[in-house]
Amino acid sequence: MATSVTKKDGSKQSFDEGKIKGSIQLACQDAGISPERTAEIVNQVLPSVLTVAAAREEVATSELREAILRELEAKEPAAAEAWRKHETAKGS
Incomplete structure (x- = not known):
């Protein structure tokens, strides 16, 4: 199991389920x-x-994001859309 997550800016933090x-x-x-x-x-x-x-x-936040969005699209597209709107609003 991943123990750390690499963020977009290259910083790392502990993996947190x-x-x-x-x-x-x-x-x-x-x-x-x-x-x-x-x-x-x-x-x-x-x-x-x-x-x-x-x-x-170690896993990249982008990999986690892709996995989450792929699953949300399959299970509940409205939640995937809300996720994307939140990302856009915070500038991710």
């Missing part, structure tokens, strides 16, 4: 998805993202 869960939950909330459905989505998306992280000691 909770941050991934939180960002998926935020995207679902922004998309107006119920808490029950949000929990389902997190449980469906997270394993695929963790598989990406499990493949190496």
